[in-house]
Amino acid sequence: MVVWTVANQKGGVGKTTSTVTIGGLLAQRGHKVLLVDTDPHASLTYYFGIDSEELDNSVFDIFIQGKELRQEQIFQALCPSTIDNLDILPATMALATLDRRLGSQGGMGLILKNALNLIADEYDYVLIDCPPVLGVLMVNALAACDRILMPVQTEALALKGLDRMIRTLQLMKRSQQKDYRYTIIPTMFDKRTKASLEAYKELKRLYSELVWSSVIPVDTKFRDASLQQLPPSVYAPKSRGVFSYNTLLTYLIQLDG
Incomplete structure (x- = not known):
């Protein structure tokens, strides 16, 4: 089982879109895929038409169970999507209370790893x-x-968010003694704008080999797909955005198998 975490300390950069699109493409390639929503805003959960406030079980329950968690409790929280091979582990707003509940307890950083x-x-x-x-x-x-x-x-502000994220990983590497592997994915690229061109150039200058060699373009089909509660690869398989994510996925599989 290969686990990819989609993360950035700035909102609105394409995390949920990337998660849904890559997950959909993997499922269409015949892989069994699980998407895990750890955001209290539950955007991924709502994307698939799941009302997080009506759930009996969710990611929140997995964290609350902690070391007492059993396999059947995870299965109870899983929600199948309408796409073959694609399941969702949904989020609820209650996740926003976890830092207060668990933040001071030792060993709370490995709950999700142990659950998976x-x-x-x-x-x-x-x-x-x-x-x-x-x-x-x-x-x-x-x-x-x-x-x-x-x-x-x-765009320029997103680069500052990336800098915070890289520094966070450096701090965690020292505290957890884990060497994180990561790939930077330029998103929402618009070749018609100077801002996009300059931001991409700066990304390559600052992070060079850590940046995927291509880009994810601006594509209105992503928004249309979310309205239909379908992965873009299902809703608009021939769109330029899906083509780019497909290329990215092939690259990632070559890296991690």
Whole structure:
């Protein structure tokens, strides 16, 4: 089972879109895929038409169970999507209370990693959608993954958010003694604008080999797909955005198998 965490300490850079699109493409390639929503705003959950406030079980319950968690409790929280091979582990607003509940307790950074280990035989790939805030949820998502995917909007403010994210990883590397692998993904690229062109050039200058060699373009089909509650690869398989994500996925599989 390969685990990718989609993270950035800035909102609106394409984290949920990346999670849904890559997950949909993997499922269409025949892989068994789990998408995990760790954001209290539950954007990924709502994307698939799941009302987070009506759920009996969710990611929140997995964190509350902690070390007492059993495999069947995870299965109770899973929601199948309308897409073959694609399941959702949904979020609720209650996740926003976890830092207060668990932040002072020791060993709380590995709850999600241990939970995924319990169902490792069920899935080929897991993608974790993160909140844009460093706390218990992001720490768990980072500790659980094999690689961090960092979508970065190609504009100046997003580059500052990326800098914060890189410094966070450096701090966590020292505290957890884990060497994080990550790939920076330029998103919302518009070749017609000077801002996009300059931001992409700066990304390559600052982070060179850590930046995926291509870009995810601005594509209105992403918004249309979300309205239909379908992965873009299902709603608009021939769109330029999906083509770019397909190229990205092939690259990531070559890196991690």
